[in-house]
Amino acid sequence: PPPDPLKRALIEKPLSVGVRSIDGILTCGKGQRIGIFAAAGVGKSTLLGMIARNAIADVNVIALIGERGREVREFLQHDLGEEGMKRSVIIVSTSDQAAQTRINAAYVGTAIAEYFRDQGKSVILMMDSVTRFARALREVGLAAGEPPARAGYTPSVFAVLPRLLERSGNSDKGSITAFYTILVAGDDLNEPVADEVRSILDGHIILSSELARQYHYPAIDVLASVSRVLPLIVDKQHLEFVGKVREVLSNYKKNELLIRIGEYKPGTDKNADFAIKYIDKVNRFLKQKVDEKAPFEETLKMLKSLFGP
CATH class of the missing domain: 1.20.1270.330 (Substrate Binding Domain Of Dnak; Chain:A; Domain 2)
Incomplete structure (x- = not known):
């Protein structure tokens, strides 16, 4: 279960992730939950790799859900590298695996992060991607006879998302700073899963296809992105x-x-x-x-x- 809201430590300290545009303009706090919204091929995995290598934390927990099999080793060797691997726990469930396995990968990743948080550690949890977790939930829901609702997603998807995402954050012992990636079709931030996740999290980083085409990396659209705890953690x-x-x-x-x-x-x-x-x-x-x-x-x-x- 999520930490008791009255016992959660407040987000008061900035967390350095080693990415200038985030540390400088979209400063993240220790225990914050941030969504990284982007279309395919705009540099989500590369950005996650940079954060995993450079962020100041005790442990990284990385859950790769519904990823292409080819991309898993690529991410581990190129994006994460030896430096990132040293302090990372990785949970993988590729896109060819059963829907329930993909769902479980998200829960296992969160449970491992909670275990380290309960030991008083500062944890970074990365989940790539929440969209594929939601699609797996939809698959199971439709098979169980649930009616399709918004954009074909079953009602249970929107009940499960907050229950999963609320589990990260600060407790009275340690902290989980979470980065969740969300796939958006053609930069459409109003599609149901993106809209729902944005309303649950404490900030969003939007990656822009336009900036990526201009070879501006990381392709963060600063004007469209926001860190909701920024005024509380910087001078x-x-x-x-x-x-x-x-x-x-x-x-x-x-x-x-x-x-x-x-x-x-x-x-x-x-x-x-x-x-x-x-x-x-x-x-x-x-x-x-x-x-x-x-x-x-x-x-x-x-x-x-x-x-x-």
Whole structure:
């Protein structure tokens, strides 16, 4: 069962995951539950591998549910690597396995994370993906005679999801910081499972196909993403710089077409001028190579020096 809500420790400390765009702009707290929403092939597994290798935690528990068989070893050797494997427990149930086996993999992964949390450890739980867990639940539900509801999903799917996702988080002993990936068709964030999961979790990171096409990795759409605990875990100065980065991205996006076709005249709008001046610096800050380490303190220094002369 999930920890007693009155005994849950509050999320008060930031957790460094070693990814600049997350640590700097979407800072995660120890015990937070975050959804990573993306279409296929946008870099979810690569991002999970970066977090597993670089995050400051005692144990990683990684549940790969409904994955392609080919991708499992690829993820373990290339994305996770020797560094990530040293402190990781991996649960795998490939897409060809029975629906009940895929469902059990999610429960086993969560139970292992709970075991380490009860020992007072700081745990990172990664589940890839909740969508395939929901599809397995749908398969079992339809076979049991349940009527299909939203987008063919059976009603029990939407009853089970909160029961699983609420089990992670802080307890009075340790913490589970959870990253759940959700597959979305064509960047549609309003499909039933994505919508439901977003309402349960404490934040969402949206990966954009558009950014991936521009070779901007990790392809995190900062404007569409949010960490709900951010104001509780960072200082005022950090929050101020997060606001500035969002303003630059937002104002540039608003005027992007005019800028690209050469119709924008400098001096027309001071906010747009500010955005044009700093957009390249901001994008360089948000991009990161797969094997590049980004310590938390260094990320904060870089963030605070973005808008200097």
